[in-house]
Amino acid sequence: MSDEIPQPLPLADPDSAPYWEGARRHELLIQRNKVTGEFRFPPGPMVNIPGVQDWEWARASGKGTVYSFCVAHHPAHPYFRDKVPYNVAVVELEEGARIVANLLDVADDAIEIGMPVEVVFDDVADDVSLPKFRPSA
Numbered sequence: 001m002s003d004e005i006p007q008p009l010p011l012a013d014p015d016s017a018p019y020w021e022g023a024r025r026h027e028l029l030i031q032r033n034k035v036t037g038e039f040r041f042p043p044g045p046m047v048n049i050p051g052v053q054d055w056e057w058a059r060a061s062g063k064g065t066v067y068s069f070c071v072a073h074h075p076a077h078p079y080f081r082d083k084v085p086y087n088v089a090v091v092e093l094e095e096g097a098r099i100v101a102n103l104l105d106v107a108d109d110a111i112e113i114g115m116p117v118e119v120v121f122d123d124v125a126d127d128v129s130l131p132k133f134r135p136s137a
Helices: 017-024
Strands: 029-033 055-059 063-072 086-093 098-101 116-125 128-135
Touching: 017 029, 017 055, 017 128, 098 128
Parallel strands: none
Antiparallel strands: 029 055, 063 086, 063 116, 086 098, 116 128
């Protein structure tokens, strides 16, 4: 019997399933209002009221800037106990929506608010890819 604790993985629900399916294909999808053009994240119910709230899934550029971040020193789940410290960032996408993700390829003490970043995908299971970000030029 293994003492290894499995990595917690996201569970898709009817509202987030297209997001996770896109991530599996290495596409960052977010919801866009067909009427106003506004983007939103996290995904919400796709209640379509023509002329008011008419939502669709759209591919995001995957580019943005660090809006905020923290460095966790205490694991939020037992799986992460030997992975601390790790960063958690809020990335403001070019489209205006904000997404929470880890930053890769940058030391925690080198992360800066306003740092330009781009999406990358971490294939953590056969059927799960997590969007993460790395610094971009």
